[in-house]
Amino acid sequence: MRYEISDLYVGQTAEFTKTISESDVYLFAGITGAQNPMQVNDVYAKQTRYGERIVHGMLSSSLISTVIGTQLPGNGTIYVRQNIQFKAPVFFGDTISAVVEVTDIFLEKNRVQLRTYCKNQHGEIVLDGFASVIPPKLSRL
Amino acid sequence: MRYVISELYVGQSAEFTKTISESDVYLFAGITGDHNPMHVNDIYAKQSRYKERICHGMLSSSLISTVIGTKLPGNGSIYVEQDLVFKAPVLFGDTISAIVEITEIDIEKNRVKLRTYCKNQDGTIVLDGYAVVIPPKYVESRW
Numbered sequence: 001m002r003y004e005i006s007d008l009y010v011g012q013t014a015e016f017t018k019t020i021s022e023s024d025v026y027l028f029a030g031i032t033g034a035q036n037p038m039q040v041n042d043v044y045a046k047q048t049r050y051g052e053r054i055v056h057g058m059l060s061s062s063l064i065s066t067v068i069g070t071q072l073p074g075n076g077t078i079y080v081r082q083n084i085q086f087k088a089p090v091f092f093g094d095t096i097s098a099v100v101e102v103t104d105i106f107l108e109k110n111r112v113q114l115r116t117y118c119k120n121q122h123g124e125i126v127l128d129g130f131a132s133v134i135p136p137k138l139s140r141l
Numbered sequence: 142m143r144y145v146i147s148e149l150y151v152g153q154s155a156e157f158t159k160t161i162s163e164s165d166v167y168l169f170a171g172i173t174g175d176h177n178p179m180h181v182n183d184i185y186a187k188q189s190r191y192k193e194r195i196c197h198g199m200l201s202s203s204l205i206s207t208v209i210g211t212k213l214p215g216n217g218s219i220y221v222e223q224d225l226v227f228k229a230p231v232l233f234g235d236t237i238s239a240i241v242e243i244t245e246i247d248i249e250k251n252r253v254k255l256r257t258y259c260k261n262q263d264g265t266i267v268l269d270g271y272a273v274v275i276p277p278k279y280v281e282s283r284w
Contacts, residue, residue, distance in 0.1 A: 033211075
């Protein structure tokens, strides 16, 4: 799926939802090297404020990039900026919806600003922020 | 490694370097569901402006979180905000250094601001931005 700038409108949204598994977190730790005990040491995590292991904030954040790159605006989009404010922890087994909503369209600059946030299965916003992207041009891949 | 706020100083920095492999990108695509053809379709990518598959921007960005969570300020840090500006593509096989440098310390609020950026093996900055974090407190756990 892909939209060029003239196909986009303010208020347009798309989302991607995934239940985050232990294997997701452990693979993410392996890929990034972020073997933080908060994510991969259950004995440590039990003694912390959260009482259990939590998901890397950047893993939940990456689901936003999934929506931008595959749905809205979709394939061929160029990522210019991503701002993320972390609001609440994500636990193993949480079902996270990454939601992207078009908030501003700058036709002359061919840029779009999006509100980007993730919520859990209780509707609680776990991270919030914005992205700036260049939508694809249909004349090229 | 971990530092409480009183041990931090402006200009302090830490980094983590990794050569990003094809398997990193493919696993990342599987975890996140981001099977954008720019990352996983070589035929498509060859016809694009970059002429080859590129890494997910959020994969390189995640190396910053690695430095913050494991080195500076380290274990027990709470991530408040991360801002990222993407500057240049990262290609498979590029060696990326994620660098974190303290720019502001607010002792009253127990918060620090860091410049966070990644550069490739040629010294090109591929992404730049800042993070706000709450450094760990020793009383929180014995680790």
